[in-house]
Amino acid sequence: MNRPEIILAPGPTPIPPEVSLAQGSPLVYHRGPGFGRLMRNVTGRLHELYRAQDASILLMTSSGTGGLESAVTNVLSPGDDVLVPLAGFFSERWMKLAESYGLKVRTVEYEWGRRVDPRDVASALAEQPVKAVLLTQSETSTGVIQPIEELAGVARQAGALVIVDCVSSLGAVPFEFDGWGIDVAVGGSQKALSASPGIAFVAVSERAWEAHRSSTLPRFYFDWSTYQRFAELPEPENPWTPAISVMQGLEAALELYFQDGVDEALKRHQTVSRAVKDGVRAMGLELFGEGLERNWTVTAIRAPDGIDADTISDRIRSDFGCVLAPGQGPLKGRVFRIGHFGYFSELDIIRGLAALEMTLERLGYPLQLGAAVGAAEGVFQASNAGTGPSGVEGSS
Ligand SMILES: Cc1ncc(COP(=O)(O)O)c(C=O)c1O
Numbered sequence: 001m002n003r004p005e006i007i008l009a010p011g012p013t014p015i016p017p018e019v020s021l022a023q024g025s026p027l028v029y030h031r032g033p034g035f036g037r038l039m040r041n042v043t044g045r046l047h048e049l050y051r052a053q054d055a056s057i058l059l060m061t062s063s064g065t066g067g068l069e070s071a072v073t074n075v076l077s078p079g080d081d082v083l084v085p086l087a088g089f090f091s092e093r094w095m096k097l098a099e100s101y102g103l104k105v106r107t108v109e110y111e112w113g114r115r116v117d118p119r120d121v122a123s124a125l126a127e128q129p130v131k132a133v134l135l136t137q138s139e140t141s142t143g144v145i146q147p148i149e150e151l152a153g154v155a156r157q158a159g160a161l162v163i164v165d166c167v168s169s170l171g172a173v174p175f176e177f178d179g180w181g182i183d184v185a186v187g188g189s190q191k192a193l194s195a196s197p198g199i200a201f202v203a204v205s206e207r208a209w210e211a212h213r214s215s216t217l218p219r220f221y222f223d224w225s226t227y228q229r230f231a232e233l234p235e236p237e238n239p240w241t242p243a244i245s246v247m248q249g250l251e252a253a254l255e256l257y258f259q260d261g262v263d264e265a266l267k268r269h270q271t272v273s274r275a276v277k278d279g280v281r282a283m284g285l286e287l288f289g290e291g292l293e294r295n296w297t298v299t300a301i302r303a304p305d306g307i308d309a310d311t312i313s314d315r316i317r318s319d320f321g322c323v324l325a326p327g328q329g330p331l332k333g334r335v336f337r338i339g340h341f342g343y344f345s346e347l348d349i350i351r352g353l354a355a356l357e358m359t360l361e362r363l364g365y366p367l368q369l370g371a372a373v374g375a376a377e378g379v380f381q382a383s384n385a386g387t388g389p390s391g392v393e394g395s396s
Pocket of ligand 1: 010011063066136138140168188
């Protein structure tokens with residue numbers, strides 16, 4: 001039967017019907033009051049989500065990587081030193097991006113699955129100062145949420161700009177652009193906000209603008225000054241033809257996200273994460289990565305002895321149309337991942353866990369069918385009764 005796939009992967013995440021309808025409605029012309037209103041609404045919401053009062057929010061037609069590339073080319077110059085703490089696939093990508101622009105990249109290296117220790121970053125910076133520290137909040141390859149507040153603190157103390165990839169975390173875990181002293185933070189439409197892929201957003205602090213004015217790396221399509229000039233028109237615009245439909249969908253996605261407010265949305269992510277993790281443990285499987293209580297975006301799971309992790313993600317997809325993510329890099333074949341940020345309901349999670357139980361049993365893994373579903377139901381019921389996770393304490 002040709003049903004839509006059940007996506008439980010770390011982005012793109014499934015989009016709700018309201019978003020589909022909005023992006024399927026007539027195009028708003030990109031020069032004029034309709035698009036101006038759209039841009040004002042979207043950037044206004046993003047200011048709130050980033051918890052950034054005075055920062056500029058630039059909207060770019062691109063996936064998240066374009067926003068990350070813009071961060072490098074707009075504040076740095078050839079030969080500048082940058083520090084990248086490495087703890088997984090996406091922090092390694094930061095390194096490659098910086099290297100490809102001729103920056104001098106210094107690293108602090110961890111085994112995949114570890115949390116970056118701010119003390120290590122502080123000593124590396126004390127040894128040799130750098131112009132910028134490039135951080136990844138949600139290391140999507142391992143599920144680990146890195147301690148951005150503390151890392152930003154030590155970077156600032158050492159006089160470095162703080163540039164954060166929050167592509168797979170903005171909207172799913174706490175983020176405080178102003179409160180934590182962040183200079184540049186890059187997010188994407190297709191992750192926790194559950195809009196379609198195609199828009200990157202970049203928050204830029206006054207310090208970052210200052211660095212921009214003297215930076216000399218080449219840039220054209222992603223030149224922040226051009227974006228800012230068009231954003232400051234009486235009816236804000238994009239310099240180039242934007243992904244108008246995606247933007248219409250993003251506006252609807254933000255509307256939904258804000259229906260209950262940011263705190264409530266974060267709490268929902270915490271509860272869903274706990275339900276997935278308790279469900280997986282109830283199957284007798286082992287979770288991967290440090291700081292599990294804070295890792296609300298992705299759960300990485302070790303495959304049981306004798307079963308290749310890729311076989312699990314292949315089989316659950318062919319048998320049930322359920323998309324999980326395989327392990328990356330050194331975790332390939334050893335780990336598979338469930339993405340659970342975005343607009344998920346309790347039942348989305350429960351059917352995913354049910355599919356996983358049946359898949360594992362078909363692969364010969366001994367388990368009690370229904371155990372994972374029962375454990376997840378328990379978390380949701382406790383949360384509904386007000387005895388589950390409450391508040392969103394614990395910054396990153
Ligand atoms: C942490 C992180 N950074 C960057 C990216 C790349 O984003 P995109 O594929 O939107 O360019 C991803 C995508 O999964 C990600 O998880």
